[in-house]
Amino acid sequence: MSTELVIIDSARKRGYADDDLLHVIAKAIRVIVQSDGMTMYIGPDRAGRIIEVGTIQRNGREIVAHAMYPAREKYLAEKPRRRRR
Incomplete structure (x- = not known):
């Protein structure tokens, strides 16, 4: 089963294009699953x-x-963890 991906306004408040946010997730060099339930993707935008x-x-x-x-x-200093999907 694939997960539906939804971008909400709080992610857009700094002016990032949706395509840039999706690019970071797709090309992440580091994925960190935090104890608060948020998953942080660290990676390049299209630029x-x-x-x-x-x-x-x-x-x-x-x-x-x-x-x-x-x-x-x-x-950036965190050890990488396996990506969950």
Whole structure:
């Protein structure tokens, strides 16, 4: 079963295009599953900038709720974890 991906306004508040957010998720160099249930994807946008994109799971959907450039050091320094889907 594939998960529906939904982008909400909080992820867009810094002006990122939906295609950039999806690119980060698809090309992530690091995926961190946090204890609060958010999964952080660290990777390049379409211009090659390393940004962080945060998602949460709700009712069978993966919701993109956060995006920020530059990716914070605490995520760049984390050990990579397996991607869950």
